[in-house]
Amino acid sequence: xxxxxxxxxxxxxxxxxxxxxxxxxxxxxxxxxxxxxxxxxxxxxxxxxxxxxxxxxxxxxxxxxxxxxxxxxxxxxxxxxxxxxxxxxxxxxxxxxxxxxxxxxxxxxxxxxxxxxxxxxxxxxxxxxxxxxxxxxxxxxxxxxxxxxxxxxxxxxxxxxxxxxxxxxxxxxxxxxxxxxxxxxxxxxxxxxxxxxxxxxxxxxxxxxxxxxxxxxxxxxxxxxx
Amino acid sequence: xxxxxxxxxxxxxxxxxxxxxxxxxxxxxxxxxxxxxxxxxxxxxxxxxxxxxxxxxxxxxxxxxxxxxxxxxxxxxxxxxxxxxxxxxxxxxxxxxxxxxxxxxxxxxxxxxxxxxxxxxxxxxxxxxxxxxxxxxxxxxxxxxxxxxxxxxxxxxxxxxxxxxxxxxxxxxxxxxxxxxxxxxxxxxxxxxxxxxxxxxxxxxxxxxxxxxxxxxxxxxxxxxxxxxxxxxxxxxxxxxxxxxxxxxxxxxxxxxxxxxxxxxxxxxxxxxxxxxxxxxxxxxxxxxxxxxxxxxxxxxx
Numbered sequence: 001x002x003x004x005x006x007x008x009x010x011x012x013x014x015x016x017x018x019x020x021x022x023x024x025x026x027x028x029x030x031x032x033x034x035x036x037x038x039x040x041x042x043x044x045x046x047x048x049x050x051x052x053x054x055x056x057x058x059x060x061x062x063x064x065x066x067x068x069x070x071x072x073x074x075x076x077x078x079x080x081x082x083x084x085x086x087x088x089x090x091x092x093x094x095x096x097x098x099x100x101x102x103x104x105x106x107x108x109x110x111x112x113x114x115x116x117x118x119x120x121x122x123x124x125x126x127x128x129x130x131x132x133x134x135x136x137x138x139x140x141x142x143x144x145x146x147x148x149x150x151x152x153x154x155x156x157x158x159x160x161x162x163x164x165x166x167x168x169x170x171x172x173x174x175x176x177x178x179x180x181x182x183x184x185x186x187x188x189x190x191x192x193x194x195x196x197x198x199x200x201x202x203x204x205x206x207x208x209x210x211x212x213x214x215x216x217x218x219x220x221x222x223x224x225x226x
Numbered sequence: 227x228x229x230x231x232x233x234x235x236x237x238x239x240x241x242x243x244x245x246x247x248x249x250x251x252x253x254x255x256x257x258x259x260x261x262x263x264x265x266x267x268x269x270x271x272x273x274x275x276x277x278x279x280x281x282x283x284x285x286x287x288x289x290x291x292x293x294x295x296x297x298x299x300x301x302x303x304x305x306x307x308x309x310x311x312x313x314x315x316x317x318x319x320x321x322x323x324x325x326x327x328x329x330x331x332x333x334x335x336x337x338x339x340x341x342x343x344x345x346x347x348x349x350x351x352x353x354x355x356x357x358x359x360x361x362x363x364x365x366x367x368x369x370x371x372x373x374x375x376x377x378x379x380x381x382x383x384x385x386x387x388x389x390x391x392x393x394x395x396x397x398x399x400x401x402x403x404x405x406x407x408x409x410x411x412x413x414x415x416x417x418x419x420x421x422x423x424x425x426x427x428x429x430x431x432x433x434x435x436x437x438x439x440x441x442x443x444x445x446x447x448x449x450x451x452x453x454x455x456x457x458x459x460x461x462x463x464x465x466x467x468x469x470x471x472x473x474x475x476x477x478x479x480x481x482x483x484x485x486x487x488x489x490x491x492x493x494x495x496x497x498x499x500x501x502x503x504x505x506x507x508x509x510x511x512x513x514x515x516x517x518x519x520x521x522x523x524x525x526x527x528x
Contacts, residue, residue, distance in 0.1 A: 085473070091466075091467055091470045092470070095467045099427070125459040128451075129455055132448060132455060135448075136419060136447070136448040136451075140415050141412055144365075145408060145411075146365065146366060146369035149365075149369075155405050155408065155409065156404075164409075166416075
């Protein structure tokens with residue numbers, strides 16, 4: 001956490017960046033950025049969030065001690081600022097996830113793969129959310145419609161699949177960057193005869209690409225979204 | 227909601243052999259009466275002109291000079307052409323009048339959805355319960371028609387799944403328009419629910435009176451339940467997620483109080499403050515945010 005105060009130091013750049021990239025705040029910042037840019041919900045970073053919380057707690061105690069001990073207000077406000085910014089990141093990360101859950105709650109509850117990406121408290125929240133929304137839809141619309149048309153998942157009893165649930169649009173384009181040289185990315189869109197064309201990414205170069213094509217790589221952490 | 231199905235349609239009932247439930251007999255006979263009259267008129271006029279031209283041509287062949295024949299013939303052909311086009315367009319016009327008399331399925335549901343689309347995003351309009359009830363009534367009517375057609379097919383001993391006769395097509399139309407109405411109704415309710423969820427984040431757990439009036443009873447219930455769910459999540463996580471909406475630049479900000487909040491308000495560091503109108507304070511950002519979001523304070527950025 002003290003890394004944000006070492007801006008004036010003249011360390012060799014490689015070491016400095018590796019030092020930065022391993023701190024928890026950097027990791028949280030990366031997770032937050034990915035979550036904000038991705039159209040669907042990503043895996044919950046349980047360990048990271050646990051560590052961040054402990055660090056924030058420690059930091060709060062330190063600030064209180066220092067302000068009680070009467071150290072000059074400038075450095076206290078710097079510590080306070082650091083604390084605030086970390087708290088903002090944490091809150092925003094959780095908020096973005098909750099808003100995504102609210103938006104696609106039926107789809108997440110239905111798909112196991114997405115369900116496993118939620119934390120325990122988020123699962124409880126999602127369960128309550130599905131029940132509330134289902135109750136609301138049934139009360140206002142579905143109970144008034146004729147029998148075969150009362151499902152909130154299917155249009156009518158004749159539909160073969162659940163066609164009334166909104167899903168996240170995985171076709172949106174995102175700006176991304178990779179840290180290493182990646183090859184073998186298959187593009188999902190494009191003209192049919194080009195679909196088997198393999199695509200490669202160079203490190204540090206920004207690409208604007210369809211999310212579906214790089215979904216697996218984002219999950220494994222090789223690509224960062226911006 | 228996904229409206230991507232390719233079977234969008236707005237059907238006009240009269241093209242199919244099934245009886246439309248909505249067009250009354252009076253309207254139907256009125257159409258027949260007026261259009262029949264007009265068609266008969268055209269028909270006789272044509273016959274008259276035709277006979278007259280035959281007579282003229284005969285007299286030409288017989289060598290008699292029929293001084294008015296030539297221009298009359300020309301005139302006849304011209305008039306016939308004109309009349310033909312004219313009568314055709316009049317026929318189409320009459321059909322159009324009939325269209326308006328006839329009931330268009332799905333129009334009311336479309337109006338509901340348009341109401342959603344015409345407002346600003348996130349702004350709620352008062353819940354249009356009349357139109358909603360009308361669409362629901364239309365749905366049950368479709369269902370009755372559908373059932374009666376299927377019963378008719380079963381009485382005739384035909385296989386309901388595979389036969390393709392007039393009843394089947396009528397039943398299909400009723401089914402599709404029912405499904406379309408269902409989609410529109412669900413879209414209306416679901417989008418309003420999403421707007422309510424965003425209100426929770428923007429305004430907080432207590433809604434002001436003006437917004438409460440726009441919600442229907444079920445929506446007010448949903449808001450309460452949803453805010454309870456969110457509160458329980460936030461208490462489990464031990465963080466208040468509704469503050470800190472903007473990245474912080476300073477831990478303390480200067481604010482001016484816009485409305486009288488009163489005094490004795492306890493802040494997060496256990497100090498009490500007196501928030502009289504137009505007074506300026508130097509507060510912790512997290513404390514001031516809840517007042518700023520409700521519009522009771524403003525941030526001084528100068």
